[in-house]
Amino acid sequence: MDSLLTRDLEPLLEHEFVTQWDCYDKPYSAFNGALLRFHQHSPYLCEAFHVMATSTPPRTGSTDWGSILYLKLWRRLVANSIPPFKILPFCFNDGRSCGLDNRLPDPFKPDRKDGKWTEGFGVEEGGGLDRVLRKVFAVHLHNQWEKEFPKGGWVDRLLLRRYDRVLRG
Template sequence: MILWSNGDLSKNPWVSAFLRTYPDSFSTKVVDVDFLARDTALARSSLLHRKDERAWVDGDLVRLLVTWEHGGVWIDMDSLLTRDLSPLLEHEFVTQWDCYDKIYQPLNGALMNFYKHSPYLCEAFHMMAQSPAPRPGTTDWGSTLYLKLWRRLIAAEIPPFKILPFCFSDGRSCRLDNRLPDPFLPDPKNWGGGRSLAEGRELDDVLGKVFAVHLHNQWEKIFPPDGWVQRLLLQRYERKLGGDTLRPPET
């Protein structure tokens, strides 16, 4: 696992605990877009340094460049994994956005998988280089790009990358009658169309059938004490990873 950032996070007390404990399987790297793009259609392009206040344009660029360079799964940091992703990895894919009743956004890169130097990503970089510059605060290099690429492949009779159904990673962003409970509110008595949260293991079973819970940039919110996120996910992470051994020193 590589934690990518635009600054050095290796001295962060939370991150350094994982670096000490898992030196052979966890590392941090600082993004160098010029280096990552050196063998793509965007090499030496001024587009590489486009930014916006939301970090949508530059963030969407980084996920494509990193996946192109290394291959593998990209996971946004506002996601909580619920199970091993191995069953998904025989395919290259992006994720269906969600099923909210809102302006339709078809595809999402918060969870995506592409092979190293994937032809799909190679074509995406050509499209980016040949198109108008991305508009700040838009998904021009994210959802919109993925959809244009998918349609271009279909039009050319080339089998496209797969689209992972939203429910596998975005089950809290759906209709009120079947979504996961809100992770930032105290546990409700009922969820998902009347199912009881206090009785049985239905929610636990559902979390075992999906792969992630995407939180959509809600960094300022906290999880309620002993809520379902704490009980069914975070406490299990602690037990699996070593508990108190991974806690940063008191400051």
């Protein structure tokens, strides 16, 4: 998983869903997903596995494994009058990919020296960034598993240390 959860997903678990990968509409391109939630024995999953087993493999280095799969699956469901899974907006889990004026800071870069984020909001505990992180469900890292977070940066302070405190009890 390439996301850091920022809060409990419980409010979302009533439905089977895919969250959008990012907030950019790409003409003639299928959306890609980030977080998925399907019930055990979900007919959506069964159909998705069938699509994967009977389709040509995805192109190397592409997002076909997600975007083309979801598009084929969605079209099959709709064509057969089956209500499709929900598509939740990117803002639930991918605030990094928003406009320049409101995106989350890059988690792999050190905090700005002035301690600010955007619109003058601070990156300190209890500051503007912290309040926003409590409203979204995850920070999507976009397949950057190998990168390290800056020591003392906002991910370290506002997420990882919290995880450690919760795990220690």
